Amino acid sequence: MANDNIYVHFHPDEHRFVDQATEWIGRAEQHAVKLTDFLDPRQAFILNSLANAHPDVHVRFEGGHEGAERRRAIVAPDYRVLEDEDAGIRVIAVSSPDDSLAELDHGDYMGAILGLGMKRDKIGDIYPRPDGCHIVVAAESADYLSLQLSQVHRVHVRTEILTAERLQPTETRLEEQQLSVASLRLDGIASDVYRLSRAKVLVPIKAGRCKVNWKQEEDPSKPLKEGDVVSMKGFGRFTLLEVEGLSKKGRHRIRIGKYV
Known part of the structure; x- marks a missing residue:
């Protein structure tokens, strides 16, 4: 074809x-x-x-x-x-001698990694925990990342390279919210989730900075359905967990989970 x-x-x-x-x-x-x-x-x-x-x-x-x-x-x-076949996957285990890692989140680790000049394509999932973090990385980049990653945010860290079999994934944490929206349009739900005006939320959508189910979406009127994952560059991402029904005033009661 x-x-x-x-x-x-x-x-x-x-x-x-x-x-x-x-x-x-x-x-x-x-x-x-x-x-x-x-x-x-x-x-x-x-x-x-x-x-x-x-x-x-x-x-x-x-x-x-x-x-x-x-x-x-x-x-x-x-x-x-x-x-x-070897899938070429290693794990960078991040630790620190004190308890300050509990304050770090996914974005802190990602910012530190990209700040070293690493390409996003060489990094898999990142699993932060209160006592450290496991970072999935391409085997060919593991030595570089392990040697260079000495600080995350303001926290000094140490690293160790592990095999993929020693990965300890953590469950994705969602902060649930219940919303009442006029419609299931992308712009309407996103404006409530990100606490932006409808006019302001249109800017990143029309600029191609919004994805629905990892696919770029530039139509603000796109209707969302249960299970859809929405991400907006600079604002994070959320998933539409449940459409609970209509209120007496005809508004949609929905439950969303914001990734934290």
């Missing part, structure tokens, strides 16, 4: 990744094996969708544990046993 026909199924900003994924699949058909960087769930969906159209190619995703959000992919010819 020609790429210009494939493109109609994807957002224009996704076309570059579609090209990459198509190239990986094409190489697998020529008996090559590709280990990708970490993919978000939308990228994994695109790669898997394209690979499913090629019966002589298969894909394995690995992010350190079964519930991982960001995962590397191994794209290979169908005769390769992918369970025997």
Whole structure:
């Protein structure tokens, strides 16, 4: 299938990744094996969708544990046993001699990592805990990150490289809120969650800084449904947990979970 026909199924900003994924699949058909960087769930969906159209190619995703959000992919010819392939994943265990790590969150660790010049594509999920943090990282970047990461926010830290089998994932924490909204439109719900006026929330949406289920969404009127995950650059992300029904005044009662 020609790429210009494939493109109609994807957002224009996704076309570059579609090209990459198509190239990986094409190489697998020529008996090559590709280990990708970490993919978000939308990228994994695109790669898997394209690979499913090629019966002589298969894909394995690995992010350190079964519930991982960001995962590397191994794209290979169908005769390769992918369970025997090394997914190239290590874990950076972050610790500190005092109790100050309890104050740090996901954003603090991510800011420190990116501040070292690390590419986001080399980092998987990050699991902060009160006594430290486990950071999933590409094996080829583990030594650099372990050597360079000495401070997170204002806290001095020490690191250790672990195998993926020693990963201790933490459960995602959601701060639940109950809201009453006029409609299930993206802009209406996002304005309440982020406590922005409707006019102000339109700016990042129309600027392409909002994603619904990891797919860029520029239509503020898009209706949300239960299970949708919304992220807005600079404001965090939330999931629509439940649409509970209509109030006597015809407003939608919803329950959302904001990632903390």
